[in-house]
Amino acid sequence: MRVKIHTEGTNILLILLLILVVINLSAWMFIRPAVIPIVFSAVCGVFYLFVVNFFRSPRRTFRGDRENVVVSSVDGTVVALEEVFEPEVLRRKVRMLSVFMTVLNVHANWFPVDGEVLLVRHHKGRFLSAYLPKASIENERSTVLIRANNGQELLVRQIAGAVARRIVTYAEPGERSNIEDHMGFIKFGSRVDIYLPLDAEIKVKIGDKTVGGITEVAHLATKS
Missing domain, CATH: 2.70.70.10 (Glucose Permease (Domain IIA))
Incomplete structure (x- = not known):
């Protein structure tokens, strides 16, 4: 069984990744103490993996x-x-x-x-x-x-x-x-x-x- 990202999710995942990168860079630059952007980035990472998981597209035989x-x-x-x-x-x-x-x-x-x-x-x-x-x-x-x-x-x-x-x-x-x-x-x-x-x-x-x-x-x- 082979798994890839479905074409329906390609643009969504790309746009979401860019948005999350911009938001997280801003958080790391302007928010203190450092523990806050660390936690925020971890939450964003889990959320992004959840969306990636949703758009998985296994090829089945x-x-x-x-x-x-x-x-x-x-x-x-x-x-x-x-x-x-x-x-x-x-x-x-x-x-x-x-x-x-x-x-x-x-x-x-x-x-x-x-x-x-x-x-x-x-x-x-x-x-x-x-x-x-x-x-x-x-x-x-x-x-x-x-x-x-x-x-x-x-x-x-x-x-x-x-x-x-x-x-x-x-x-x-x-x-x-x-x-x-x-x-x-x-x-x-x-x-x-x-x-x-x-x-x-x-x-x-x-x-x-x-x-x-x-x-x-x-x-x-x-x-x-």
Whole structure:
């Protein structure tokens, strides 16, 4: 597994570093006793490392059997697993699997299946806590519809949270999806829902931890 800084964070980290350097130089020049700028610099260093950690972008390789497999799109915790009616795109009953990310998780989003992207749609909305069930239909969100290689369709929804205010979606209609590729990125705490066919075999339960691009969350039934 290789880790690098995500392109979404490059400019933010550079600007933040320059700001912190200027502030800390001023503190060392004008503030006394010396213990104050020492403590201040230490706090700034910890804060900067925290932001760097948030924008880490691991490249992952799935080692299992890829046929009919659905992997988690994100690192996080399974917070919902229920049968719902999806009203915006699929317009039918499906099984919704939701994974919540804290600010400590990797925030890159992976494609959950190998297949073809059919639709990408952005929905404006509110910025409620992504942990709330109604966040799926009320919050700012981006929807990606994918047809898996076996012909089954599933929907992935990136959901902004109370802190997350920017959803980035790389998926484009007509392109191939690959479970080792990034589908998008959400900045600063959020949630991703996967809407699965009712006959999908679920491999996780509420409270389970997932690793994006690695953890098998479901198996799709073979389409007859």
